Amino acid sequence: MNKALGTVLYMVILTAVFTGAVTVVGEATKDRIAVNESLTERRKILLALGVTEDERLSAGEVEQVFRNNIREMPWKGHERAVYGRLNERGVAEAYAFPIEGPGFWGPIYGYLGVSADGAEIIGLVFIRHSETPGLGARIEELWFRKQFQGKSIKPSGGTSALSFVAQGRELDERSVHAITGATQTSRALERFLDEDLKEIHRAFEQGGLSLGEGVR
Numbered sequence: 001m002n003k004a005l006g007t008v009l010y011m012v013i014l015t016a017v018f019t020g021a022v023t024v025v026g027e028a029t030k031d032r033i034a035v036n037e038s039l040t041e042r043r044k045i046l047l048a049l050g051v052t053e054d055e056r057l058s059a060g061e062v063e064q065v066f067r068n069n070i071r072e073m074p075w076k077g078h079e080r081a082v083y084g085r086l087n088e089r090g091v092a093e094a095y096a097f098p099i100e101g102p103g104f105w106g107p108i109y110g111y112l113g114v115s116a117d118g119a120e121i122i123g124l125v126f127i128r129h130s131e132t133p134g135l136g137a138r139i140e141e142l143w144f145r146k147q148f149q150g151k152s153i154k155p156s157g158g159t160s161a162l163s164f165v166a167q168g169r170e171l172d173e174r175s176v177h178a179i180t181g182a183t184q185t186s187r188a189l190e191r192f193l194d195e196d197l198k199e200i201h202r203a204f205e206q207g208g209l210s211l212g213e214g215v216r
Helices: 001-049 060-067 137-142 141-148 182-207
Strands: 070-073 080-085 092-102 107-115 121-128 163-165 176-177
Touching: 001 060, 001 107, 001 121, 060 070, 092 182, 107 182, 121 141, 137 141, 137 182, 163 182
Parallel strands: 163 176
Antiparallel strands: 070 080, 080 092, 092 107, 107 121
16 A cells, blocks of 8 residues: 555656746747747748748848848737838838638638739748648648749739639639649638738728838
8 A cells, every 4th residue: 555655656756847847848949949939939920021941141231131121010900910011112012911811620810912002923932830731731831932022912803812723724813823722722822812802902992001110
């Protein structure tokens, strides 16, 4: 009986020690993880805005570009902010709008870069998702994201601004190739991009962006 009690006590103490150690390590690295996540997101915002194609910019380079050329602005009715790319006169040349929606396995978050007049796509990036590696997760691959660049997103009589078509089919200014073997992810992305684009169009039509003093 005493031996069994001793074993149980030992396991309780051992579990408490390991739990405490994990908690300490988690608290010690929490701030660093948050900084790294913020840096990664900022790099991707620059990709969406067409500022760079280099995903390996140093923290210093990212900070310099954001300080000199990028402005964060609230988007009325939305929790996440919009980012504007400014020219030397402080005029916005492009915007990176936050996008999000349900994927096949979970929510997908990203940014869609659009021209200052809201007429075409500058870039598309994803910052978080749970799609299947080798299938739906291929939305992050350069070939897939790059095909959105230059696509027209002008409102078109209530129809979907962008359509996803099978590999091998001819593309026009409003279509992109879906990912073979990831039909559900492609359909989900097509659906929520359509909804997000409607919101983006409304922001331009209603002046839903607050760019701040000296920025227009």
